[in-house]
Amino acid sequence: MKRPSTLLAVAVVLVVALWCSLVLGPGDVQHGDVAAVLLGREVPPLARALVWDLRLPRSLLAVTIGAALGLAGAITQGLFRNPLAEPGVLGVSSGAAMAGAIGLAAGLDASGPWVIAGLACLGAIAVLLVLMLWARADARLSTLILCGVALASVCGAITTLVLSVGIERWEIGMKVVRWLMGSFDGRSWVHLSVGATALGLGGALAAWLRQDLDALQLGPATASSLGVDLRRTWRVGITTVGLLAGICTALTGVIGFVGLVVPHIARGLVGTGHSRLLPAAALIGAALMLLVDLLTRSVGAVALPPGVITILLGTPVFLVVLSRMRAEVA
Amino acid sequence: MRFAGLVIGLLAVSGCPRPSAETPTTVRIASVTIDSDATLWALGEPVRGNVVAVSALVDDARYSPITNTWPASIPRVKGTSESLLALQPSVVFLAEWSDPAGRALLEQSNIEVVVLSGYGGFEDYRARVRSIAKAVDATPRGDAVIEAFDVSLRAARSNAGAGLSIVSYANGNVAAAGTTFADEAEAAGFVNLPSREGLEGHPGVSLEQLVAWQPAAIVIPCESDCAQTEAAFARRPGVEATPAAKQGRIIAIEGPLLFATGPRMVEVTRALTQRIEEAPR
Numbered sequence: 001m002k003r004p005s006t007l008l009a010v011a012v013v014l015v016v017a018l019w020c021s022l023v024l025g026p027g028d029v030q031h032g033d034v035a036a037v038l039l040g041r042e043v044p045p046l047a048r049a050l051v052w053d054l055r056l057p058r059s060l061l062a063v064t065i066g067a068a069l070g071l072a073g074a075i076t077q078g079l080f081r082n083p084l085a086e087p088g089v090l091g092v093s094s095g096a097a098m099a100g101a102i103g104l105a106a107g108l109d110a111s112g113p114w115v116i117a118g119l120a121c122l123g124a125i126a127v128l129l130v131l132m133l134w135a136r137a138d139a140r141l142s143t144l145i146l147c148g149v150a151l152a153s154v155c156g157a158i159t160t161l162v163l164s165v166g167i168e169r170w171e172i173g174m175k176v177v178r179w180l181m182g183s184f185d186g187r188s189w190v191h192l193s194v195g196a197t198a199l200g201l202g203g204a205l206a207a208w209l210r211q212d213l214d215a216l217q218l219g220p221a222t223a224s225s226l227g228v229d230l231r232r233t234w235r236v237g238i239t240t241v242g243l244l245a246g247i248c249t250a251l252t253g254v255i256g257f258v259g260l261v262v263p264h265i266a267r268g269l270v271g272t273g274h275s276r277l278l279p280a281a282a283l284i285g286a287a288l289m290l291l292v293d294l295l296t297r298s299v300g301a302v303a304l305p306p307g308v309i310t311i312l313l314g315t316p317v318f319l320v321v322l323s324r325m326r327a328e329v330a
Numbered sequence: 331m332r333f334a335g336l337v338i339g340l341l342a343v344s345g346c347p348r349p350s351a352e353t354p355t356t357v358r359i360a361s362v363t364i365d366s367d368a369t370l371w372a373l374g375e376p377v378r379g380n381v382v383a384v385s386a387l388v389d390d391a392r393y394s395p396i397t398n399t400w401p402a403s404i405p406r407v408k409g410t411s412e413s414l415l416a417l418q419p420s421v422v423f424l425a426e427w428s429d430p431a432g433r434a435l436l437e438q439s440n441i442e443v444v445v446l447s448g449y450g451g452f453e454d455y456r457a458r459v460r461s462i463a464k465a466v467d468a469t470p471r472g473d474a475v476i477e478a479f480d481v482s483l484r485a486a487r488s489n490a491g492a493g494l495s496i497v498s499y500a501n502g503n504v505a506a507a508g509t510t511f512a513d514e515a516e517a518a519g520f521v522n523l524p525s526r527e528g529l530e531g532h533p534g535v536s537l538e539q540l541v542a543w544q545p546a547a548i549v550i551p552c553e554s555d556c557a558q559t560e561a562a563f564a565r566r567p568g569v570e571a572t573p574a575a576k577q578g579r580i581i582a583i584e585g586p587l588l589f590a591t592g593p594r595m596v597e598v599t600r601a602l603t604q605r606i607e608e609a610p611r
Contacts (some may be wrong), residue, residue, distance in 0.1 A: 024537055025538055025542075026536075026539045026542035027538070027541070027542030028545075045571050046541070046542070046571060047545065047565075047568070048571070049541055049568045049571030050538060050541060050542060050568065052565060053567035053568040053570075053571070054537060054538045054541065054568040055538065066517045136589070137593060166562060171501075171551065171553065171585050174501045178501050183502070185537055186502075186536075186537040186539070186566070188566070188567045189567070272336075299535070304452065
């Protein structure tokens with residue numbers, strides 16, 4: 001491990017940010033109230049409602065989503081052997097958003113949060129499968145990115161079509177737009193249980209994949225000669241990324257660039273080995289997303305969608321990585 | 331040649347109405363908003379007889395207060411400049427959010443465009459009725475429509491809310507000062523909490539903020555099963571700790587009525603009064 005102290009610092013930031021997220025916000029909630037709620041002691045009903053029912057599940061969900069997106073990004077980059085691969089850039093999030101929007105417009109959300117989550121996963125996996133078909137034939141960066149852009153455009157167009165039909169029914173249009181914008185507001189323990197389950201499953205699959213992903217960095221032929229079952233690795237990888245990106249999009253809307261930025265930071269701290277890279281990406285993603293949520297809650301009265309902040313942060317990183325790659329090629 | 335023949339052939343068989351060179355001599359009114367549809371109907375004859383188009387949503391019960399009132403022979407238009415121009419209107423009523431390019435095109439065609447603006451409450455409604463009536467030369471009838479509205483409003487006014495705090499919460503937004511709900515709630519004797527907090531319009535507010543306000547009543551929109559919507563909202567984490575949920579004052583009102591900007595605003599005031607009188611003290 002290159003810089004364990006930095007990783008420890010990230011963990012400390014995560015814990016401090018988590019505490020701040022429980023104390024800060026509307027209503028008169030003191031540090032003692034938060035401690036009492038967490039220790040199960042008697043507190044005023046309002047403090048309990050704010051801390052236990054609203055802030056804690058919201059903050060833990062932000063942690064879960066950040067970890068899941070960081071993990072999904074690291075797996076995607078490992079699978080495609082490409083530092084620019086990320087669920088958002090490759091159109092995976094757009095596929096999830098499209099499927100979720102169709103489900104919402106059809107009123108399927110009334111059947112429970114799992115329905116939209118499942119649809120979003122299917123949308124994400126469908127996009128990944130198309131990408132994989134392209135990447136097999138020609139894994140060049142330009143092909144991959146262009147294919148991702150094209151798929152994101154198609155998914156975006158279908159989402160717009162859903163919206164344009166839904167606009168005839170104002171309340172449905174608003175529901176879809178609100179969901180697409182993304183938010184952690186009002187998320188409950190039920191949402192957290194969905195996210196945590198997906199993260200647990202995704203994390204287990206990622207741990208199982210880690211050595212195969214390491215071998216894949218040497219090239220598919222070498223990995224195959226080392227005994228890696230490429231077909232199985234890709235299948236499991238696609239399912240894992242689809243599950244993580246799909247559930248994240250279903251729960252909080254499209255949050256782009258976390259899967260791009262976080263693995264780069266993690267690689268700088270722990271190196272390229274996936275045994276360390278994957279947990280480091282999850283930890284950094286969790287801290288970053290919690291800080292983003294704190295920021296969106298603190299900037300005035302306007303409720304900022306978290307996806308806006310991550311794109312504003314991620315775009316410069318994307319451009320820096322792209323220019324570095326161009327310089328390397330030159 | 332073949333292409334020219336095709337174009338001529340298409341034009342010959344086309345049933346599309348083409349603008350005539352003649353200038354219409356009578357007043358031809360086109361309404362593209364539900365609000366003006368309803369007001370024009372309320373203005374009675376001879377205004378109704380001069381209407382050549384009403385909005386596409388006029389018969390949609392979810393939004394329109396006057397479904398199946400306008401004769402089916404009057405075209406329903408979606409507001410595109412092309413469909414409007416084909417009807418050769420002399421006056422067109424548009425909403426302030428209508429496409430500026432389409433509006434400019436109508437104005438360039440020497441059509442009087444009346445842009446209806448201000449959807450913030452009772453006084454805005456009165457102003458829009460005056461504006462519509464003036465444009466169709468029916469000012470006295472417009473005054474009568476306003477008087478009828480004021481009579482029903484006076485009858486609906488009450489102090490049932492008794493100064494209790496109330497919030498209208500829909501899709502993460504609240505209705506603050508300068509909204510129809512602020513007037514409706516005040517007319518039923520409530521204090522609109524977001525207005526008291528200094529907010530204006532329909533700002534986004536977190537669920538956490540809503541709970542921290544501890545409103546005595548919360549109004550939400552519903553689609554069909556309003557009782558189920560109320561029960562589901564009252565059970566939401568955090569909300570169940572509000573006085574509104576504890577004292578059975580989560581009030582679901584059908585979305586189209588809750589967001590109505592015309593004479594149906596009085597119905598919201600009546601509904602609030604009725605519900606607060608029914609709620610356990």
